[in-house]
Amino acid sequence: MRTELISAPGALAHPNEDYASVGIPASGEGGSLVVLDGVTPPATDAGCLHSVPWFTARLGGALHELSVSRRESSLTEVLRQAIQRTADAHRDTCDLSHPRTPQATVVLARWSADDVEYLVLSDSALLVESAAGTVTALLDDRLSRIPRAALATHATTDATVRNKEGGFFTAAADPSVAARAVTGTLPRAGVRALTALTDGATRWAEKFREGDWTDLATLVRKEGAQALIDRVRALELADTERVFLGRSKTHDDATVVYVEL
Template identity: 70%
Template structure:
């Protein structure tokens, strides 16, 4: 088995709000990967005394432990339980109903000798590479499909589309959001490798258009996960002034890549 985990903050003087892990159960069969991209909080506050990195660390830890130790649970059930477990320690001290309570995207995959199960919530990406080199991207593209007018301001996003029907969903404090995730299962023999990327790493494809998902997985396979992040950083630096591709996006974002050949 080959595994690689690379996670780099967008800025060295700010905490990395991403989370990444690979879990391998002691009985030696199968495993899991978890990738979270914490939603950067607004300056106006979140109703919570805890940071986004505090949240992603605890949610990611709960997801890893539950996915490895509870093979009888579905991935939506695991996400639901992990959200509840993460909410409990600060439910009495923080306003978890606040639209910007700490939250994150989720990529969760679990493989056994028979199947590969997956769950994706919001705009991180899971890539399933087949033996013939083709790649199936698992995407939750609800945010990308929203009209730009609904994303004009943070206040409008929170009021109209964030964790709202007809909008997009993230993992925050409501366990029912697990049922909104994109899920599926494929036979294990059809998957040669898995790659999970937060949107900071997926920029290589989605924002800078340097290649498609097949080329992206090929790059990671040949040169390693860090090579993809380094290429994204070089592209960001080159576009810092003109902003032809970055436009209004932050120049550097937290970037995480997990690559597994199970």
């Protein structure tokens, strides 16, 4: 088995809000991967004493442990328990009802000798390469389907579409959101590799249009995860007219986890 994990901050002066891990049980049978992209709040009070990295470290750590130790639980149940555990760690000191309480996107995958299970919540991505080389993108595309007007300001987003019916969902403080995730199970024999990415890394395909999902997965497999991030950073620096970046931040935290089964 080959694994790679790369996570690069968008700015050296700002802490990386992503989280990533690969878990392999001591038995050596199966494993799991976790990728989170913490949601950066606006520069206003979000009702919480804790930072986004604090939140992603705890949610990610819980997902890492539960996905390996509780193999009898579905990934939906693993996410539900991880959100509950993380919320319990700060509900006595923080306003968890605030729409900008710390939160994150989630990619979670777990494999055994027979199956590969997956869960995707919000706009991070999981690419599955088949034994024949076909690449399938497993996505939660609800955010991309929301009209731009609903995302025009933080206040509008929070009031109308963030963690609301008809909008999009992230892992914050409500365990029931786990049921909103995109989930499924694939035969292990049909899966050659998994590539999990935050949107700081998927920019190569989604924002800069350098290739499709198959091209991206092939780049990571052949040249490595660092090569993808290096290319993203070069494209960001070259877009001085912001033709592709638009209103987006120049650099975003970028995380790639690659597992060759």
